[in-house]
Amino acid sequence: MKPTAVVALGGNALLRRGDAPSCDNQLLNIKIAAKAIAKIAVDYKVAIVHGNGPQVGLLALQNLAYKEVAPYPLDVLGAESQGMIGYMLAQELQNLMPTTEVSTLLTRIEIDANDNSMADPSKFVGPVYNKEEAATLAEANNWIMKADGEYMRRVVPSPKPMNIVDKKSIDTLLGAGNIVICCGGGGIPVCRTDNGFKGVEGVIDKDLSATLLAKQLGAEKLLILTDADAVYLDWGTDKQRALNNVTPEELAKHHFPAGSMGPKVEAAADFAKFGGRAYIGALEQSVEVLAEEAGTCVAMA
Incomplete structure (x- = not known):
């Protein structure tokens, strides 16, 4: 039986920083991702979790253009992004692997409605702006903006994932031999009420959701692909250096930005403590990263 x-x-791996957020640009990067995943799927059962920061931010901007109705909430826009990105990924994977079933599952993830992030947003969404543009948009739309490298971006609440509501469906699809695209954008955030679940205005970090999924599936490996080729110390300085093989304890000695590499490092360390092997690296080097020939591998000593 294949490992998982x-x-x-x-x-940002599917829509690069600074690129126009067009369908053509996203499709170009999705084709790269599909080729990499197709190679991984030869030896592994694969569940794919994709981010949606640029995409859900774009949907929110488009949402503001029509003034006749109130803007749709972030949980609904997150569901839209799951369908959009999931469709494109599934189609490209199916084109490469015509005898393999590929399924996209709209996935709800339970969160705590009183999560601390609701009062202190940290999740980047949408395109990058210079400081003047960011200030104008923040005032016009009542947005919170924070620095993302040399640019500014909108931030929204990012509650921690607690439970994958649709986990049984993921199990069924993987068991049937499907490649499963699930928990897209970190999953649709929902919370329990006396009348069942309801949506929550926020965007769950996809790396934390991917770790939760990997743990609940009993996966052997977690591969986090981004637009950086590894985890670096002293990033952006003359002293920057990549970490190749590292333990969770060693990572805990350093600080990584909450809006970018921080959640990836947290997710990788969490999964390593659980007993798996976690990897962080560039989309184009996914096979090499999984083979521990590139990127950063996080595992217990």
Whole structure:
């Protein structure tokens, strides 16, 4: 029986920083991702979790253009992004692997409605702006903006994932031999009420959801692919250096930005403590990263 690998594709890996957020640009990067995943699927059962920061931010901007109705909430826009990105990924994978079933599952993830992030947003969504543009948009739309490298981006609440509501469906599809695209954008955030579940205004970090999925599936490996080729110390300075093989304890000695590499490092360390092997690296080097020939591998000593 094949071992299981959860592959987490960053929203910025599917739509690069500074690129126009067009369908053509996204499809170009999705084709790269599909080729990499197709190679991984030869030896592993694969569940794919994709990010949606740029995409859900774009949907929110488009949403503002029509003034006749109130804007749709972020949980609904997250569901839209799951369908959009999931369709494109599934189609490209099916084109490469015509005898393999590929399924996209709209996935709900339970969160705590009182999560601390609701009061302190940290999840980047949408395109990048210069400081002047960011200030204008923040005032016009009542948005919170934070620095993302040399640019500014909108931030929204990012509650921690607690439970995958649709886990049984994922199990069924993987058991049938499907490649499963699930928990897209970190999953649709929902919370329990006396009348069942209801949507929550926020965007769950896809790396934390991918770790939760990997743990609940009993996966052997977690592969986090982004637009960085590894985890670096002293990033952006003359002293920057990549970490190749590292333990969770060693990572805990350093600080990584909450809006970018921080959640990836947290997710990888969490999965390593659980007993798996976690990897962080570039989309184009996914096979090499999984083979521990590139990127960063996080595992217990």
